[in-house]
Amino acid sequence: MLAANDNLRATLLSGIKDGLVGQNRLKEPATWPKVYAELAKHPSNEVRSSARQIAVTFGNASALDQLRATLLNPKAPVPERARVLANLAQIHDKESLPAILALAKAGTMRGPAVVALGQYDDPRIAPLLIQFIVDEDKGVRSLALNTLAGRAESSRALLAAIDAGKFKKDVLSAPLASKIRGFNDAKMNAWLEKNWGTVNASSEAKTKAIANYKKFLGTNAILSADVKRGRELFRGSCGLCHQLFGTGGEIGPHLTGGYTDLEYLLQNIMDPNAVIGKDYQLVYITLKDGSLQAGIISAENESTLTLKVPGAPAPVVIAKDQIKTRVVSPNSLMPEGLLNGLEEPDVRSLFLYLRQTSEPK
Template sequence: ASGQLESLLSDSDEYIRSWAIQLLCEDKSPSADALMAFNNIAKEDKSPVVRLYLASALQRIPEASAWKIASELTQHAEDSEDHNLPKMIWFGLEPLVKTNPKLGLELLKNCQVPMIANYIARRLVDANEHELLISYVGNINKNLTHVLEGMKDGLEGRFDLNAPKNWNAVFKKLTLKKGTVATLATQISQRFGETDATQKYIALLKNNKSSIDQRKEAINYLAAGKKVELKNEIPNLFSQIPLRMDVISAIANFNEDNLGALIVSNYKALSIVEKRRAIETLSSRPKYGWQLTQALKNQTIPKSDIPAYTARQLLRVVGSGFIEYWGPIEQEQSLEKAYIKYRNILTPAAILEANTKKGEIVFQKSCGSCHKMYGNGGNIGPELTGSNRANLDYFLFNVLNPSGEIQEDYKLVVITTRDGRTYSGNVIAENNRQVTMRIVGKESSKINKSDIQSREVMPSSLMPVGILETIQENEVLDLVKYMQTMKPKS
């Protein structure tokens, strides 16, 4: 039977060849003849379908042969933009690179698939093979940008590292190349805690001739490293409108009374999106949370600007002092009574008279930080564009009882770091070193496990109970009218 299958590896039909590969590898012991044929297929077969099947079989092929086949597969530049092939090759390569980093670097010499170059570098960083990787980087031109990007990605969020002994010489060599390579080298150097890199970012930030994107990048990298040089510059940067959103986010990385007060004192002058970001920052730490609570008491910041999910985080961050002002959070309510109440409000006639455009504004304020609809909004909660939202019963069930049917991916996770910062969201990735969380209002945040003081998985959704109670009845009607639209209104 094996001989018959091997003969099919040269069949004219690409699907016959593909199935032959799959069947020959089912018991994880393809013959020597089959392995030789696989190597030729990886090198010469013009069918991406066949190459995909071969890539998917890598984990069922003996290691020595898998290296050779993977090396040939990564030399097909035409597969770089394929949706599946680079990832499938990597699934087979990843355990090999883990056990033999040097062979992984050897494979890079002829690699024509940028994603693979990036992922190999990232995997070596995860394995703390920094010196080996840096030595390689110092002697290549091919794939250099992709390898450096992989290094940068692997080091993201890590500011607890000392520069490897061979880094400084390689760094100087890379900066001479200028452009993207020099920029990536500087970003990597800062992750190694290099003073020179910090000073370069500060100089970039202070130089008004630098582009806005360059200055934003400098803010974000300096903030992630909690650099005191940035902390001292924040009061001056706050007045620069193009940078303000990033500056407000950066304040959450520090724990300074004057920075919290800076946000509160300027709150009224902020734009709507800046105010949302400001509330997120002020609810991230006990010191800032207390300043926000006082601002609410003094009506410097309106209570209506605080989303229900933020109130729940403030309860955790500030404690009973927040409850004394705000009142009970998530009071128990009878679902049946709430359902009857909103069924009586949301009659077909009342919804017909509601305002779709105003409903969109209510959605953006109350729902859009977490949910996306028609391409706009956050991604921490489920996408709503294709949901059964036109069905009023479906809408009420999910809004009145948000934790009634909750997928594991959407359970609320609360992490508090050793320096007192609180993150609320859901975990989207995790490895031995870091947790990646999707946070309200942000794409994601990476948190080093060594920095985590406590981590709780709550049996509830991030969406709080009673969210409809935080808005007026006419706003509920407008929201439902907007939710029931099948396309956005201009």
């Protein structure tokens, strides 16, 4: 029974809502329609919002109509529209897809819309996201890449666009390449092997590669590199998982900077699988809708698990009843081949940035 006290009622509803995250189309309790009709008229916006999200989990038509209206309302606060968008995408609401495609093209909702498109399997999505990459739209480029790599068909479209010369292969970060390998598709793996680099190379090959990098990474050569370019490269690769100088992802360990030991850096970058902490094992989750997520599990209960995913703006909550396969990779979340595809000047710039002890101006 819902508490009469408004504060307690809001807390209870919020707890129920959070407990249902990642789940959808659950069987509606017999008493819920009557309860929801009362809560929908409650003066507290927090109560109404939580009740509406719970109702959507049960597939309530009235609640769905309200969410769709909020999504289309340009005067609604952006955070509220973003929450609504995530809610509708989570249940794969087909009626909302045209609006989401439109929102992805322009305006303050672009980022959330690009992320939400990952919940849909539709032929219009990949060409749109590929065009964002062609246009070098920095606002949504990384989000578009991550969304494309979330499904096998759109991953194929991404690799085909690179082959067609629409953009360079260096748009593929190490985490993205690792994610695409999670589909275990022979043709895509062969493409990555040819164009991006070898996974699980032999110790002899790694030793040879390290020796080669040392030839052009001497101290004098590094100090003449472009530190700002190094920062840009870091944020597009290492920074998806690691923080340095307070900026970056919250997935891998925080980095301290001041890395002057070239041998140490090269060994860790070239052979990240030498020692893998349990907390950083890569897990591939394939869902029943055909999408794939790759990351590390940060939380799990009886009904859901939460993944920290490189490049994603927030942790991804997945309902266990929607999981088709769950595979723990023998490899680290940090994939081999991080330096593959980088020209010598860019490698120098990246290593110069890693030598810094504070954020360069």
